[in-house]
Amino acid sequence: MPDFTADVILWKIKRGEKIDRADLRGIQMQKAVLDGASFRRCDFEGANLEGVRLAKANLKNASFREAYLAGADLREANLDNADLEGANLEAAMLAGANLGRANLEGANLSGADLSGARLTHAQLDSANLAGAKLSGAILSHADLVECDLGIAQLDKADLTSANLESANLEEASFVEANLSEADLREVNAKGAKFGGASLHRATLAKGNFTGADLANVDLRGAKLDDAKLDGATLTGAKISGVMASGASFANLRADWADGSPDGNGRNRVTGADVVAATLMGKVTTPVATKRYFGKGDVLRNASLQFDEGASVEIESLFEQCSIALGQGTELVIGAEGTLSGCQITGAGNITIHGKFFERASPGIAGASQLIVTSGGALVGAVEQPEGATRFAFEPGCRLRMKITQKNGKNGRQ
Amino acid sequence: MADPNGGGEKQTYVEEGTQFKGSLTSSCPIVVRGKVEGDLSAPSLTVSPSGAVRGQVKVGEMKSQGELAGEFDADVVQLSGTVKDNTVIRAKSLEVKLQPAEGRMQVIFGECALEVGDMPSKEKEPGTKSGKKKKDEEPGTENPGV
Numbered sequence: 355m356p357d358f359t360a361d362v363i364l365w366k367i368k369r370g371e372k373i374d375r376a377d378l379r380g381i382q383m384q385k386a387v388l389d390g391a392s393f394r395r396c397d398f399e400g401a402n403l404e405g406v407r408l409a410k411a412n413l414k415n416a417s418f419r420e421a422y423l424a425g426a427d428l429r430e431a432n433l434d435n436a437d438l439e440g441a442n443l444e445a446a447m448l449a450g451a452n453l454g455r456a457n458l459e460g461a462n463l464s465g466a467d468l469s470g471a472r473l474t475h476a477q478l479d480s481a482n483l484a485g486a487k488l489s490g491a492i493l494s495h496a497d498l499v500e501c502d503l504g505i506a507q508l509d510k511a512d513l514t515s516a517n518l519e520s521a522n523l524e525e526a527s528f529v530e531a532n533l534s535e536a537d538l539r540e541v542n543a544k545g546a547k548f549g550g551a552s553l554h555r556a557t558l559a560k561g562n563f564t565g566a567d568l569a570n571v572d573l574r575g576a577k578l579d580d581a582k583l584d585g586a587t588l589t590g591a592k593i594s595g596v597m598a599s600g601a602s603f604a605n606l607r608a609d610w611a612d613g614s615p616d617g618n619g620r621n622r623v624t625g626a627d628v629v630a631a632t633l634m635g636k637v638t639t640p641v642a643t644k645r646y647f648g649k650g651d652v653l654r655n656a657s658l659q660f661d662e663g664a665s666v667e668i669e670s671l672f673e674q675c676s677i678a679l680g681q682g683t684e685l686v687i688g689a690e691g692t693l694s695g696c697q698i699t700g701a702g703n704i705t706i707h708g709k710f711f712e713r714a715s716p717g718i719a720g721a722s723q724l725i726v727t728s729g730g731a732l733v734g735a736v737e738q739p740e741g742a743t744r745f746a747f748e749p750g751c752r753l754r755m756k757i758t759q760k761n762g763k764n765g766r767q
Numbered sequence: 768m769a770d771p772n773g774g775g776e777k778q779t780y781v782e783e784g785t786q787f788k789g790s791l792t793s794s795c796p797i798v799v800r801g802k803v804e805g806d807l808s809a810p811s812l813t814v815s816p817s818g819a820v821r822g823q824v825k826v827g828e829m830k831s832q833g834e835l836a837g838e839f840d841a842d843v844v845q846l847s848g849t850v851k852d853n854t855v856i857r858a859k860s861l862e863v864k865l866q867p868a869e870g871r872m873q874v875i876f877g878e879c880a881l882e883v884g885d886m887p888s889k890e891k892e893p894g895t896k897s898g899k900k901k902k903d904e905e906p907g908t909e910n911p912g913v
Contacts, residue, residue, distance in 0.1 A: 752887045
């Protein structure tokens with residue numbers, strides 16, 4: 355028999371009394387309004403609390419083992435270290451709740467709203483989180499082994515060092531989530547969306563990522579051994595230091611990937627086959643050929659050519675020089691660098707922190723990208739290639755610039 | 768054309784579907800969602816993605832996501848959208864954000880001229896890492912082709 359009847363509890367709550375440490379096992383309080391109440395260390399094992407309203411309630415260390423809480427309103431409730439093993443929380447509202455260190459082993463949270471909830475170190479192994487909303491939730495160090503996260507939404511969630519071993523992540527969304535150092539071995543992540551997520555140093559070994567969207571993810575230092583990435587998208591992913599022996603990459607979609615160790619995009623690996631080979635260690639990630647022209651050096655009347663993939667930084671004074679850039683070559687004119695009476699041609703990416711003054715018009719021709727930062731200055735004409743140049747100008751930059759078009763298509767009146 | 772939403776700061780709106788030809792001077796910020804052709808003067812100008820402004824414009828601040836053609840003088844400019852041929856933008860400060868390689872182009876520039884900030888000098892200047900600035904900067908002799 356519970357310590358109190360439902361009527362007594364409601365009467366006490368109405369009087370503002372706390373009901374801490376009470377034995378309330380098996381109590382029937384469906385749809386009761388208990389918002390903000392305190393039930394610390396209470397035992398609700400096997401209770402029927404369907405549709406109960408417990409928003410902002412203090413339920414710290416309480417036990418809800420095998421309790422029925424479907425549709426319950428637990429928004430911003432404090433469930434720190436609560437025991438919810440085997441509880442039914444189907445479609446429950448838990449947005450903003452604190453479930454830190456809570457035991458949710460085998461709990462049914464399908465369709466529940468846990469947006470922004472705190473679940474650090476929570477035990478969720480074998481829990482059913484299918485279709486749950488976990489966007490912005492904090493799940494760092496949480497135990498999610500063998501749990502069902504099918505079609506769940508975890509965009510921008512923090513899953514740092516979480517254990518998701520053998521979990522079902524099919525069609526789930528982890529867009530911009532942080533999965534650094536998380537364990538995703540043997541997961542089923544078919545068709546899952548990880549766009550822009552961090553999987554830095556994560557373990558994805560033996561996982562099934564068939565058709566998954568891994569565009570722009572940070573996979574640096576991740577382990578993908580024996581993983582299946584057939585038909586996955588990896589365009590823009592950071593792949594330096596990935597280990598993927600025995601992994602399969604059939605029909606991989608990857609226009610390019612970033613092979614630079616610090617993920618700055620300066621070392622592009624182009625083409626799906628090359629990306630796959632690089633991941634499998636059959637091709638060494640090419641190290642960008644870096645050229646540096648230091649402060650104090652003066653270069654006059656020179657013609658320089660930098661091939662595809664090269665990275666060039668100029669902190670010197672260049673006078674009357676011609677520079678030809680290969681496809682994707684990075685040219686950075688440092689804050690101390692000045693290119694006076696010079697010309698740059700080719701489909702490179704140019705960043706100007708210093709100064710550029712043209713010799714003949716156009717001073718810059720065919721650049722894929724041109725950035726002039728806040729301290730940068732550019733005097734001259736820029737001829738865009740057929741596909742147009744991607745421009746960026748930071749406030750504070752100084753320009754006397756004419757933009758032209760090679761074939762005169764853009765901006766025609 | 769005044770603020771269609773009632774309260775708040777008064778703004779002059781040229782709504783989508785509206786075409787305005789002539790000279791428009793306002794002491795309120797101007798928001799263009801339709802088309803304006805002519806001279807325009809105001810403390811600020813916002814051109815929405817559906818908006819287009821063609822003519823001579825003098826404003827304090829300008830934010831454009833629409834289509835610009837003509838001569839634009841402003842203190843601060845934030846630019847996206849399209850800049851048509853034969854356009855001149857003069858500003859103390861210009862901001863164009865970089866779009867991801869695979870995204871849509873932030874700005875499509877036609878054949879146009881940008882005059883932003885003080886005239887750069889080849890000499891070392893104050894406020895920069897590379898030197899001290901002269902009080903009245905010499906507009907350099909270098910400006911070939913612009």
